[in-house]
Amino acid sequence: MTFLGILFVLVLVAAFLSIVIVQQGTVAVVTIFGKYARVMGPGLNFKIPFVEVIYRRISIQNRSVELSFQAITADQANVNFKAMLVYSVLNQEEETIKNVAFKFIDEASFMQALVRTIEGSIRSFVATKRQAQILALRSEIIEHVKSQLDTLLESWGYHLTDLQLNDIAFDEVIMRSMAQVVASSNLKAAAENEGQALLITKTKAAEADGNAIKISAEAEKTASQLRGQGVALFREEVAKGMAESAKVMTEANLDASLILFSIWTEAIKHFAENGKGNVIFLDGSTEGMEKTMKQIMAVETMNSGSGTGRIITPPTTR
Structure with missing residues (x-):
């Protein structure tokens, strides 16, 4: 009984050790005596106890990390970046999973390489631009990083899903000078607008005065013509009346x-x-x-x- 009991216990232990449950969104890399053997998918799996070993569990879900670093522009201005990186395993193919499992000694080493690569790519881009250009080049910076990292990350088994530059800030002295430039530009624009408005107002006033004078002159001309016509008609009627009176008096021998x-x-x-x-x-x-x-x-x-x-x-x- 004792031997059978021991054997039964060993069987239970072996059965327990052979059962592997892999969570959804995760795969398990199995090795035999340290050598890659296969990949277990999500769900209930079995392995050979004491022979097959779960070397690493790899999440195939999206992961994110926040970055904070500094870069220097071509005109020696310090730019502070805060970014968010979203990445994931490229796919669930066996070769991809092997790259993810064995390219780096651990997750921390991979993260260090990824972060430093992104920082270096952004710094190299910013170093070719001037301070005044950086704020307008947010999308160009992101495209530059993605174009440089896509091939490299694929060789590691990963894919850069998204990179967002949440904040781009300069040193306080530069920020003050930029604010002064913006304020002076606004004042200049306001002065130009005010000058244009004043010019338009005076032009319109001059046009109105000219039109008023023209209308007044036309009215005076018309009035003079009417007065002249009235005087002419008056004289004509007077002449007709005098002629008629003279005719009547002549006929009366006066x-x-x-x-x-x-x-x-x-x-x-x-x-x-x-x-x-x-x-x-x-x-x-x-x-x-x-x-x-x-x-x-x-x-x-x-x-x-x-x-x-x-x-x-x-x-x-x-």
């Missing part, structure tokens, strides 16, 4: 010069009623009256001969 005399006396009456002066000087002598009548007759003679006349100068008012 002297047509009485019309001019009547107009002259009406003019004197108008001056007296509407003039602003206090005294009207008239030549009331016989000689003056005779002179006036001669002038009226002369005007009548001119009207009869040529159809035109002249204006009799009115008395002076004061």
Whole structure:
């Protein structure tokens, strides 16, 4: 019984040691006497006790790591980077898993090589650029790193899934100077905009004044034309009325010069009623009256001969 009991215990131990459970998202690399043998997938697996050994369990899930390092630009400016790296095993093929398991002595060595490689790639890129260019080259830096690391990481069995530059910062002195440059640029732009606005305002005001003057001139021109037309029409109507009156008086055997005399006396009456002066000087002598009548007759003679006349100068008012 004792021997059978011992044998039973040994069988249970052997059965227990032969069972291997591999978690989802993980594979197990098996060696026999230190030499690679096979890969176990997720789930329940079996191995030969004391012969096959689980050398390493490898996660095939995405993994991330944060980086923080410094680089120097071509114009000797210090740039501080904070980045996040996302990587994973390239695939689950046997050759890939063997590379992951045996290329590096442990996970820490792989991480050190990966981080230093990424830092070196970014530093070499930044060293060719000037400080003012760095902030605008975030995507170019990432593409540069990926293009340099893809082949190398594949030889290690890994794939660079994503690289994000979360923060790019300069030394405090440089940050202050950059802020001053931005502030001065903004002030310059504001001054230029203000000058342009003032120029536009004055230009528009000048155009408005010019248009107002032009409109006023056009209105004055139109008004003058209308006034001239009105005066011409008035004179025409006066001439027609005088001609009609002269015709009527001629048919009645009356002297047509009485019309001019009547107009002259009406003019004197108008001056007296509407003039602003206090005294009207008239030549009331016989000689003056005779002179006036001669002038009226002369005007009548001119009207009869040529159809035109002249204006009799009115008395002076004061």
